Amino acid sequence: MARQIRNVADFCNVHPSSGSASTPPAPPRESCERVMQTARDAAAFGEVPVAAMICEIDAASGEWRELACSRNRIVELSDPTAHAEMLALRAACEAQKSERLKDAALIVSLEPCMMCTGALVLARVNRIYYFAPTEKGAGMAELLEATRDNAYRVNHYPEFVALDEYREECAGLLRDFFRERRSK
Numbered sequence: 001m002a003r004q005i006r007n008v009a010d011f012c013n014v015h016p017s018s019g020s021a022s023t024p025p026a027p028p029r030e031s032c033e034r035v036m037q038t039a040r041d042a043a044a045f046g047e048v049p050v051a052a053m054i055c056e057i058d059a060a061s062g063e064w065r066e067l068a069c070s071r072n073r074i075v076e077l078s079d080p081t082a083h084a085e086m087l088a089l090r091a092a093c094e095a096q097k098s099e100r101l102k103d104a105a106l107i108v109s110l111e112p113c114m115m116c117t118g119a120l121v122l123a124r125v126n127r128i129y130y131f132a133p134t135e136k137g138a139g140m141a142e143l144l145e146a147t148r149d150n151a152y153r154v155n156h157y158p159e160f161v162a163l164d165e166y167r168e169e170c171a172g173l174l175r176d177f178f179r180e181r182r183s184k
């Protein structure tokens with residue numbers, strides 16, 4: 001089936017009049033840079049370098065407000081579920097005192113795994129902006145999309161948006177991390 005994942009750059013090329021209701025708004029550069037830096041920090045702590053940030057987007061002004069930013073802490077916490085997205089999601093829900101997030105977006109350095117995608121669906125996160133796609137097999141963006149018109153459909157579909165600008169740097173960070181780990 002056709003991959004229906006949105007890409008901000010491609011989309012803007014097709015619809016140069018940005019700002020239309022259907023154009024995914026680009027996250028603030030400052031937030032993306034912070035996610036990149038947090039991913040680099042994860043590597044320095046011996047964790048797979050992935051970072052995630054949850055933002056709330058004001059429906060009226062379009063302003064982005066950061067609710068939580070986390071990195072992987074799987075080794076540190078001896079917790080296989082301590083993925084950056086899960087930690088950011090928990091912190092954001094706690095901050096909002098709600099198990100569901102309204103008008104929320106995730107900015108993440110790597111396309112989320114099955115566990116994190118499930119949690120983001122449950123929290124009703126609207127958009128998932130990711131830097132590097134999953135390298136092996138189909139990513140969750142594609143797998144979730146494939147359930148839309150069949151019995152496996154879920155009750156909420158976040159929109160996946162690839163941010164290609166950071167793709168190479170993130171993929172390189174992950175490659176370097178695993179290469180270094182293998183050589184030890």
Ligand SMILES: [Zn+2]
Binds near residue numbers: 083085112
């Ligand atoms: Zn995950």
